[in-house]
Amino acid sequence: MRGAQALQFIRRTVTLGQHLCPAPLTAGTRLEFGSFLQENPNDLVYTHNRKIDELIKSGNLMSAHEVFDGMSVRDVVTYNLLISGHSRNGCSVRAIELYAEMVSHGLRESASTFPSVLSVCGDEWFCREGTQVHCRVVLLGFGCNVFVRSALVGLYASSRFLDVALKLFDEMPERNLAVCNLLLRCFCETGDSNRLFGVYQRMELEGVTENGLTYCYMIRGCSNNRLLCEGKQLHSLVIKSGWNISNIFVANALVDLYSACGDLSGSRRSFNAVPEKDVISWNSIVSVCADYGSVLDSLDLFRKMQFWGKRPSIRSFMSFLNLCSSNSDIQFGKQIHCCVLKMGFDVSSLHVQSALIDMYGKCNEIESSVSVYKSVPYPTLECCNSLMTSLMHCGITKDIIEMFGLMIDEGAGIDEVTLSTVLKALSLSVPASSPSCTLVHCCAIKSGYASDVAVSCSLIDAYSKSGQNDVSRKVFDELDSPNIFCWTSIINGYARNGMGKDCVEMLREMDQKNLIPDEVTILSVLSGCSHSGLVEEGELIFDSLESKYGMSPGRKLYACMVDLLGRAGLVEKAERLLLQAHGDADCIAWSSLLQSCRIHGNKAIGRRAAEVLMDLEPQNFAVYIQVSKFYFEIGDFEMSRRIREIAASKELMREIGYSSVVVKN
Known part of the structure; x- marks a missing residue:
């Protein structure tokens, strides 16, 4: 009972x-x-929240979600935990979904909600959602919270809305170290040294104490902008505060600073000052020495690094391979390739594989370059671009065009390097194909690279070589702010097609826009004047080089001007110009003068030009042939025969072209 x-x-x-x-x-x-x-519901929610927190901290996000899904009652802390967990694990979409679910259920955000959500919205795909969250911050009155305001600054800084980020930074009631470092990182990445130092000065004025991360961003900013003087001042502050000893990242940043500014000895001193060198320190100094061509030093450091048990990184191998590419040192490149194979970087790093493809291509070992490319498990865009540039270096333009089509078909992707390379290949093909240029142009527009400077210049060059000057000018006119390279490309296109007046007009437009041309631009203009017979315009431009542009004419400009005067029959003026040039007159200029004398029948100047030419290039067989031909055409057969005998007595021979044929059985 x-x-x-x-x-x-x-x-x-x-x-x-x-x-x-x-x-x-x-x-x-x-x-x-x-x-x-009877148990209190709030106690049950608290228990579940603790369990979720423990699971997230242990990295078991899936089990935390199972607890979350089994809860019939949830509060703002529950959602904050899950949002923060997904944010830290890179699950941006799920974090945004949880936040939207929380708001839709009528749960009011807390101050802890917004930093996690805003950190997710810093991704470029969630910029719109970030603005909406900012509106919620203002609506709920969290705008004065220092942590929420810091997260907003970080949001707009990562989204590159720098003016908005600075405005929010200025309106903060107090600025802490975290938010200052956020802005320093942003300006360091964008290369805005003025704003970088502006934030740093405000930190000093407001008494915000720097930490190692602050100095890392400041030193990296100086490295990116090659600010050696400012970098040395920071170095002094770092030594004074002791961060160069206590923080290895600051010490390594100093090594990179001096190397970026071209001070190799300063980089070595900074490296030697590092108390306990880590793998980053060793790889930094090895790559620095390799970048500056100190082969023996870099190899010695490479050996010592391994002796002390430090494993070489991708950066070291990349620097070695770039050095081999620039020097065309195939033997050293093969030795580095062996080290790459031994350490397994041929499989683990696509960047190293791309550098290997490029190295073999620059050393004219295209078969080895293709072999490395074929060994890549899944060819990336970077590897494809390296092979394309290697083929371009070796002059195999047909394969570049075929490879571009293969990349499109297989969905490997394209970028500005791909488009620029294939356009250059098309412009070098004989004859240049206009429909192919149009097809690549469409791909550039569709992929969003049509406005890129390198792609635009390549398009202008390709269209002009196919004779479509109107289309090349249209590409130029569609550019928002064409730089000096774009102007040079369109002028060179006009010069190539004998449109000298357009070249001169484009140079005048550059003057009106206060754009200073370089030597290549002037050469293109003078070449256009030469092919169009615009002698007065060419002389006016040449005579005003120093006064107008601060440019001293070099050998190429003198040779171009001699060609301009010689084509017009003004060989006497061309000779006077060369005599004024002294050391800047080379074999090409005198050869051009001799050719003009042969065409226009000026025997006296031709004889003098022939003597100077043989004095400049006494071992050049082509010079003797040209001089002999000149004397033969003016009727001095005895002198022509004597010149040939001199060449024979010096055992000079014409370089004979040859081709190698490989027969595969």
Whole structure:
């Protein structure tokens, strides 16, 4: 009977509770049968939240979600934990979905909600959502919270809305170290040294104490902008505060600073000052020496690094391979390739594989370059671009065009390097194909690279070589702010097609826009004047080089001007110009003058030019042939024969072209 009485008592208690409580029992409420105690729903939510927090901290996000899904009652802390967990694990989409679910359920955000959500919205794909979250911050009155405001600054800084980020930074009631470092990182990455130092000065004025991360960003900013003087001042502050000893990242940043500014000795001193060198320190100094061509030093450091048990990184091998590419040192390149194979970087690093493809191509070992490319498990865009540039270096333009089509078909992707390379290949093909240029142009527009400077210049060059000057000018006119390279490309296109007046007009437009041309631009203009017979215009431009542009004419400009005067029959003026040039007159200029004398029948100047030419290039067989031909054409057969005998006595021979044929059985 005792059990029946107890059951009856429970029923009366529950009934009494229902009469006393205005709200019904929730699903989270349960009755302890043994102790007759009723558990508080808030205590149950708190218990679940603790469990979720423990699972997230242990990295078990899936189990945390299972606990979350099993909860019938959730609060803002529950959602904050899950949002923060997904944010830290890179699950941006799920974090945004959880935040939207929380708001839709009528749960009001806390100050801890917004930093996690805003950190997710810093991704370029969630910029719009970030603006909406900012509106919620203002609506709910969290704008004055220093942590929320810092997260907003980080949001706009990572999204590159720098003016908005600075405005929010200025409006903060107080600025802490974290938000200052956020802006320093942003300006370091964008290369804005003025704003970088502006934030740093405000930190000093407002008494915000720097840490190692602050100095890292400042030093990296100086490295990116080659600010050696400012970098040395920072170095002094770092030594004074002791961060160069206590923080290895600051010490390594100093090594990179001096190397970026071209101070190799300063980089070595900074490296030697590092108390406990880590693998980054060693790889930095090895790559620095390799970048500056100090082969023996870099190899010695490479050996010492391995002796001390430090494993070389991708950066070291990349620097070695770039050195081999620039020097066309195939033997050293093969030795580095062996080290790459030995350490497994041929499989683990596509960057190293791309550098290997490029190295073999620059050393004219195209078969080895293709072999490395074929060994790549899945060719990336970088590897494809390296092979294309290697083929371009070796003059195999047909394969570049075929490879571009293969990349499009297989969905490997394209970028500005791909488009620029294939356009250059098309412009070098004979004859240049206009439909192919149009097809690549369409790909550039569709992929969003049509406005890129390198792609635009290549398009202008390709269209002009195919004779479509109107289209090349249209490409130029569609550029928002064409730089000097774009102007040079369009002028060179006009010069190539004998449109000298357009070249001169484009140079005048550059003057009106206060754009200073370089030597290549002037050469293109003078070449256009030469092919169009615009002698006065060419002389005016040449005579005003120093006064107008601060440019001293070199050998190429003198040769171009001699060609301009010689084509017009003004060989006397061309000779006077060369005599004024002294050391800047080379074999090409005198050869051009001799050719003009041969065409226009000026024997006296031709004889003098022939003597100077043989004095300049006494071992050049082509010079003797040209001089002999000149004397033959003016009727001095004896002198022509004597010149040939001199060449024969010096055992000079014309370089004979040859081709190698490989027969595969």
